[in-house]
Structures are given as structure tokens and as C-alpha cells.
Amino acid sequence: MTHYSQPITKFGRHSLWVSIPLLMAILFWASGCETQDTAKGSSTPTAQPVEPIAAAEPQAQLITRDTADQLMLSGQLAGDAERIYGLGFSSDGKTLAAGGNNGMVRLWDLESLETLDSIPLAGNWDVYFAPDDAHLATDLGFVCDIQTGERIFDMQGSKTRAAFSPDGRWMAATGFATPIQIWNTQNWEVESSLEGHSDRVFGMAFSSDNRLLVTSSGIGPTDISSYEVKVWDLSSGEEILNLTGHSGDIHAVAVSPDSSLIASASTDYTVKVWEVSSGELQHSFRHSDGLFSVRFSPDGALIASAGVDRAVKVWDVESGKLLISLPHADEVLTMAFSPDGILLASGGYDGMIYLWGIPKGGE
Secondary structure, three states, rough: EEOOOOOOOOOOOOOOOEOOEOOOOOOOOOOOOOEEEEEEEEOOHHHOOOOOOOOOOOEEEEEOOOOOOOEEEEEEEEEOOOOOEEEEEOOOOEEEEEEEEEOEEEEOOOOOOOEEEEEEEEOOEEEEEEEOOOEEEEEEOOEEEEEEEOOOEEEEOOOOOEEEOOOOOOOEEEOOOOEEEEEEEEEEEEEEEEOOOOEEEEEEEEOOOOOOEEEEEEEEOOOOOOOOOEEOOOOOOOEEEEEEEOOEEEEEEEEOOOOOOOEEEEOOOEEEEOOOOOOOOOEEEOOOEEEEEEOOOOOOEEEEEEOOOOOEEEEEOOOOOEEEEEEEEOOOEEEEOOOOOOOEEEEOOOEEEEEEEEOOOOO
């Protein structure tokens, strides 16, 4: 690994990294089977797929459980990448970072929809803004200064997956069937190692209070795959929950803003929602094919999920109901809500970034 001249933690007073998710990822087909099961019963989705429109009026309303069924395509962004792997908003919501299969992270001004810059940064399945909006990081542990392009830290391929805490202080990194290392980004030293996964780790997400790390696994170098979601207490380094129930690789995990719920997305076509305090399964949402990405809305009331079935589906966390299905031209690999809850961005195999919002004046 390579150390560079500046610590990443001169981030300032903001409390969140915004992940764009993957990191990693996202373009989808018209939605197919939209049934859902919940641990407390099942119901039939009431929402139908909506067709994209050329553009909607500027977004002015929050995406909530009461307005999500009015989501419309407000714009599309096209860059040089054939696929969009990761998306992330700046903390002020004015800039969108998009990582693609061309090894570049493109920065978009969301007011003008113009490109601000393109930065060579490998490992774009997840893209993160630092809390000061002055640094970018990717899921391979590459960190750079946006203004100068200077590399601050470089894992140099020693690990295959990395994620950053909301306060920017910690980086979790792991490879195939190796312990998860927790790095202090003030000095780029390993503070602790978390051992427990027996196979490849796909998903990693910190809780908003920086207290918990959630990880998920799937097929890897061992003969028997382990489809598990683990919850770690970072102060003690102990595994406090091991959640089982998926039957395929768990590509993504997310933690609700209040740290009370975990969502996991798998190739078994389901998103599962777990209660942190008890470890109990609250809901199981079903797509018609495997999943790549899952996100909570900023208010925690919604979950967005996406994958191979070419659709972003938005679910009501409380009721478990499907509120709307947003179609893509190809598989969806990644999604991100803007910090203010006004935009939902998604992207994937067709190389386009889809911007979804509630039209001004919508009720």
C-alpha cells in the first residue's frame, strides 16, 4: 500500500460520507414479478412500473412514503463509461460523483447537469465523498484530493473491498476470506481486525453513529458458500449478530439513518430487512431477478433496491408495500439518495445516470 502526504481526516465538521453506492452499480430491465413476503404476513404490491419521460419539472419536493408513487424521470446524464458502477452525492447535494468501467470518476453539477471534472480513480463499485466534499474515495480504498487530484492513500490492490465511516475517520477493508481490517484514516494504521466470515465479503456499511459495521458474504474461494449478514461492534471488535436466511450472494447492505434496521440485497431475488436490536427479520421484498444495490432514504422511511430485473423499486419500510417501480434500459448496479431527500440517482449497464424526483407542484 502507498501512503500520501495528507490524512483524510481533515474533513471538517460535517458528519456524513455519502456513499454511492456501487459502487458500486445499477441499470435495469422492465420490472417482472413484483410479489413480496414479509415476516409478519404478505401483501400484493399496488404500484406499477412507470415509463421514463424526457424530463420533469425541477424537483422541489421530498421523496417520502406519501410522494414516492409520484417519482418521475427528471433527467439523464451520459458520460464516457459504458457502465455506471457507483454513485455518490456531495454533502450539500449539489454534486454527483459517478464511477464507471473506464476507471474514471466523473463529477456532475446537478444544477447545470454539466461535467465538472473527471478523475482517474480505480475501484468504482462504490464512490464516497468525504464530509468536507473536498476528497473522494472508492471501494478499493483509493482516496484523492478533488481539487488537486493528489492521491492521499492507495491500497494498491492488497484488498478487494473497502467502505468508509460517515465521519470519515474509519475505513473497513477486506479481501477473499480474509479478516476485515479497520483502518484509522488519521494515520493510515490498522486499528483492529474482525474475523468471522469464511467466504468473500461483498457488502459493507457503517451505521450513521459510526458504532456498528455491517458486512455480507457470498461465494468465494471455499467449497461451501456462506450467505451471512454480520453486525460488528466497532468499540469492542465483537460480532454481535449473525443474520441468516438468504440463499445467494449478498451483494449489498445498508443501515437505516437511526441505526435500528439493516437491509440486505441478494442474488436470491430478495431484499431482507432486519431489526438490529433483536436480529429478527421484519420484511422480505422480492424482485424477479438478482440484486446489486440497496439504500435507505435519508428519513429512513423508504428502501430502494435494484438489480438484474432492470428496475429500481421503492418500498415503504413500515408497511412493507411496494410504492413504485422505476424502469431502466438494462441492469441496475447502483443507486443513491441525495442528502436532502429530493433526488434518487441510479445507474448501471446502459451507461446512463437516471435522476428521479417529484415534480414541482406534485401533491
